[in-house]
Amino acid sequence: MKRRILSVIAGTAVLSLAAGAASAATLDDVKSKDSVQCGVSQGLPGFSNPDQDGNWTGLDVDFCRAVAAAIFGDPSKVKFTPLSAKERFTALQSGDVDVLSRNTTWTMSRDTALGLNFSVVNYYDGQGFMVRKDLGVNSALELSGASICTNTGTTTELNVADYFRANNMEYELVAFEKADEVVAAYDAGRCDVYTTDQSGLYAQRLKLTDPGAHIVLPEIISKEPLGPVVRQGDDQWLNIIKWTHFAMLNAEELGVTQANVDEMKSSDNPSVKRLLGTEGEFGGAIGLGNDWAYNIIKAVGNYGETFDRNVGPDTPLAISRGVNAQWNQGGLQYGPPIR
């Protein structure tokens, strides 16, 4: 009896502590919490992983900081919730996180059936192959009969099956539960080919005994557009997420960088003026201050800068821009104009 009453009290006490305001607009929630709650991965090099000082770093993490900068003018007003692949959507649906920025592939079923909205694509990924150089293979189409190492239970497995069947090729699958096991098996020569998302190939190559003896084949066999996700039904919040990314793209296109953003404020270019809020009232339309984009760029830089800082050629990952270049550089990143 007493035990039960005690537990009821304890339970309700905890609940009431945590109970915040009921579902208002996400932006109002975020403002009253004074921070953006951002769901990230449990560790994916270059996208979201804690560094040795415990700070989150990566492309997805910088995006969250950009959102915080846009809203509060302070990139540190963001809290990160590491989520496993399985719990990520529930966490967003239940309101545990405000935005899910966790290398999540935009697919039709996820966009439509889960009550979620994909906003933009901040990284175009795709599944690729890595092989030993001494195999003398230069194209994935020459891989017939190869044994292929990959993770179990992911779309990578299915993509491989689709690709080989479509091209009438034989293959033997060697699957493991964890990425580390896959790399170790490939390194030990248990299979000829290692396949996963291309950004992952670059990261895992660092763990090979002789990275120089392996090449990444040029073929991309699947589309993996990765981007931030929000709950359905809050268009204002969706707009904020979308335009945070677009502002970073536009900044790169216009040559506005973290270093020169203050000088650029006095630029005569009307596009720059609209971006940085010296002309027009664009911030107000999404419920933010007029200097929202200025704050983003001041805090994390433009898209190219965050790319270079986290995954670019000077990082250990050394990923080239490829399809993630600006549209006028032959890539797919296209920021709609601010006007």
Added chain:
Amino acid sequence: MSDTSNNPSAAFVRNEMIEQSAAPARAVGIVAWLRGNLFSNWVDSVITLIILYGLYLMIPPLLNFAFFDAIWSGTDRTACTTEAQGGVRAPDWFGGCWAYVDAYFNQFIYGRYPDDEQWRVNIVFIMFFGGLAPLLIPSVPFKQANIIFMSIVFPVASFILLTGGNLHYTGFLLPGFVMEPSATRFWVDYAIITAVVLAIGYGVSRGTDSDPEPMVKMVLWIMGGLAVVLALFAVPFGLEPVETDRWGGLLVTLVIAITGIAVSLPIGIALALGRRSNMPIVKLFSVIFIEFWRGVPLITVLFMSSVMLPLFLPEGVHFDKLLRALIGVAMFSAAYMAEVVRGGLQAIPKGQYEGAMALGLGFGQMMRMIILPQALTLVIPGIVNTFIGLFKDTTLVLIIGLFDFLGQIQSSFTDPTWASPVQLVSGYMFAAFVYFVFCFGMSRYSAYMERRLDTGHKS
């Protein structure tokens, strides 16, 4: 007839004792030990040689990796990679990268707990080990004070230190139009609940014609004590609040394991007694509880708590992730503990119960003084087994996004700054070492306790 003993002059009789000579070389010392244990016949000899060869194959590479070829200092992956891999080591170098463990050491212990606040975790560690050691050593006095410290002061102080305390109660019972959410409303609610409990208890006592006074006293004590604790949690001590998603590493492992151990034992004992009880409702409840929690895998429990529970809660209500895992782990291990304790209870002969009843002891006294002391000492190996299992099972919380010690190490594998072929091996070796130290410590202590209580009935 002659008596040789009386005739020392006979030539064949020794007059003095022979000097004690040393035992034959084959029967003493290391040679005898080797002959007795390793080479006593040809089968043993062959087995010994095979094992020695196996050790020769394993030990030197292990020592080379862990010590002789290991790298102890460095700032990034170049220190722990060969030239072909982009580092500075010779081509065939293969050794432990302790520089990486060193760089991450802080995170392995505290997770992402803010640097400036880590002294709070240190104090909790010191309080824990400082309070536990004298409790575990039988000859140290003041056991009672020590138990009070460990069971009341330590948990409350740890909670305040680790989270920062300063909770804001808003109340939950009275609707908003009666009273605005505030600390006052919470205490009014609290008083109402206390009054309701008292009234029910009083009514029941009057209805069953028993004296309501002890019940009233007990309720007041419990509610009063709880109120003091809750009030302490709300005191602004000026500590920076640290949310549980910043906790990690050994801190989380120990928090989960210790809470699980501390909660599961009393609940387990209660459930074991309940399952053997003659009261049908109590028995049914205990059986259902135990079988439910034993029937589902811990992973499922954790998944339910992290994936399903948020969907059932009203919108805007958040239940702390770590708290959810804590409750799940505690319930789960309580069910196992209950069965271990029940095994001990079964082993106590009926005569012990009857003797206790013949002395006029009540149920509580009988259990406290006669049955449980015997039953629990009997099942020490089983209890410690459950504890060790629980300690290692804490690693499962990784799947719900909490970084325990192993999870923190695994998450550090994703840092490209240190990525190298030896990173995994080094990290896992360190993890194995730390887990071994803890589990072996628990196991040794239980062996010591068994010897001391002579539960094996060897002597």
